[in-house]
Amino acid sequence: MSGLALRGISKAYGDNHILRDVTIEAKPGEFVALVGPSGCGKTTLLRIAAGLDHPDRGGVWLGERDMTAMRPSERDIAMVFQSYALYPHLTAGQNIAVPLAMRDLTVWQRLPWIGSLLPGQRVIRADIQRRVFETARSLKIDQLLDRKPAQMSGGQRQRVALGRALVRSPAAFLMDEPLSNLDANLRVHTRSEIVELHRRAGVTTLYVTHDQAEALSMADRVAVMMGGRLLQFDTPEAIYGNPAHVEVARFIGSPQINLLAGEVDAAHGIRIGGRLFVEGVGATPGTRVTIGFRPEAIKLGGPGQAGLGASVQRIEFLGSETLVFLEFARGEASLVAKLAPAEATFFRPGQAVTIAVASGEVLVFGADGSRLSVSPAMRMAANG
Amino acid sequence: MTTQAWTLARALRLAFLSAGALIFLAPYVWMLSTAMKPREEIFSSSLTLIPERWAAVENFSKAFTRVPMLQLLMNGVIVCAVILVVQVLVALPCAYALAKLRFPGARLMIAGIMLGLLVPIHATALPIYVALSGAGVLNTYFALAAPFMISVFAIFLFLQFFRAMPDDLINAARLDGMSELAIVLRVIVPNAWPAITAFSIFSVVAHWNDLFWPQIVVTETAMAPPPLGLIFFRAAEAGDDYGALMAATVVVTVPLLAAFLLAQRRFIEGITLTGLKG
CATH class of the missing domain: 1.10.3720.10 (MetI-like)
Known part of the structure; x- marks a missing residue:
């Protein structure tokens, strides 16, 4: 088993910089998700890993092997495409058999008619058949092997595409948004299946997605990309709870993180709505900053309690949780709080409330978006 | 399609298309007809499609x-x-x-x-x-x-x-x-x-x-x-x-x-x- 490393990758088409010095190293057997909005360069990065595209600078390594100059077929990497890219003229079984036939049979043995006369091919073909069937059975598509892609549903095609990638036990897997063409129910189901497949096969996997929930729930580590740059590469917990950049905080999490603009005052504190919100910010006074806190960090109280005054705009009941949309500082900013449904029953639209944010839940970002340190002495002044 | 009524519009359309098809097919029909005719009938002044005396075997063997x-x-x-x-x-x-x-x-x-x-x-x-x-x-x-x-x-x-x-x-x-x-x-x-x-x-x-x-x-x-x-x-x-x-x-x-x-x-x-x- 070997790790997959993309080191210092840069790629530009003319003046359009797709990737700027991106380094991602997946450890052996690790499941790494590349996540970011469309156009952030994640698919290009995956294509570079596959050898379908060439970087202007940087290299691709599989374990100790430098693959940068290798052709896709020499890399021992399998890829699942967003469109599945099944061969339309072949049945599911033939589709899955293609990579094995290309690898295990010689050019002459693959020839129609003549090939079947050559010695040795019968044994190899039988072996290919056996492995195709085994793979199909593990994906529960063994009853579909005689169907052509046009006769299969999206979910079935997706499994065949997975089977074609799995069957030859490659050194690494690349997946390009494999779930985006499935309906919502099937997507959640297939998500856990892919994780299970990965756990069993233990093959290093690079998984591209634009869906932050997919990335968080599936991956061992998540790489968040934005505008061709790698903003953060860390565990899902760290990406969510400890984002390194305001764009990471904004992109990860649903509903979105609450962000408010502020300015560092002479005492290294930040005031919001006239109240001291954060203390001990590691920045020079006068710095424009953005503070952020997750919707579930907000504690809502009645009008009399200490905290920032706000009014309830709208309440969305989602079953396991309730979102309360708040208008703050007379329409200057809007916030969203995530509450347990039982807690939310106290609030009505139009009602005046107070907002308190738990200590340690506030993130401060500088003008360039990078995270600013807040000293341990930080205290939630808003809590009174 | 199958249950469409035999309306006047449909009849007209069909007649129009048939006429068009006939014009395009006419040379081929004439070719087939001539191939079946003996020499004297080809140059006779009357225009007939079906030959009076079939000369297909003669013509094709030639x-x-x-x-x-x-x-x-x-x-x-x-x-x-x-x-x-x-x-x-x-x-x-x-x-x-x-x-x-x-x-x-x-x-x-x-x-x-x-x-x-x-x-x-x-x-x-x-x-x-x-x-x-x-x-x-x-x-x-x-x-x-x-x-x-x-x-x-x-x-x-x-x-x-x-x-x-x-x-x-x-x-x-x-x-x-x-x-x-x-x-x-x-x-x-x-x-x-x-x-x-x-x-x-x-x-x-x-x-x-x-x-x-x-x-x-x-x-x-x-x-x-x-x-x-x-x-x-x-x-x-x-x-x-x-x-x-x-x-x-x-x-x-x-x-x-x-x-x-x-x-x-x-x-x-x-x-x-x-x-x-x-």
């Missing part, structure tokens, strides 16, 4: 005995087959490269192909004739086929067709271990049958019926493709024996009709079987 009809048909088959096979063999990889590979000069080449579409064979006939004559290969199958072996039309048609094929399909093939040649043979060709069949119809019809080029490079009956053979027949043998001439014309037309009907069926199959989406 068509087969007075000229080497089988030889003519064979010439036509060989020349059309050589042209078609080489055209497809050249055009498939060309179109694949232009549609799916990135290399310097690709746009220029496509522009060149578009220009090539505008140049008729009549413009290049003389220099090609001089070259073939200089090489001493007039009156050969090669001379008949050579100018058409590289078809810009085929490249253009396949290029358009291949462009619609998803890039990911080709990328998947590359990752599965296929060389570019293997991609053309194992992925492109099996999915390009509708385009190949459509082009084959164009190519075979054009070259089976071609009279212009054979007339330039062929002077011997033994090398003549069917239409040129008919000309020789008319000039040398038939004189005013239009019955036999029409019988020969029928013989020349039938293989093309048969081939077209077969190909058409395959063509439709090809379209319905190829689910190129996702």
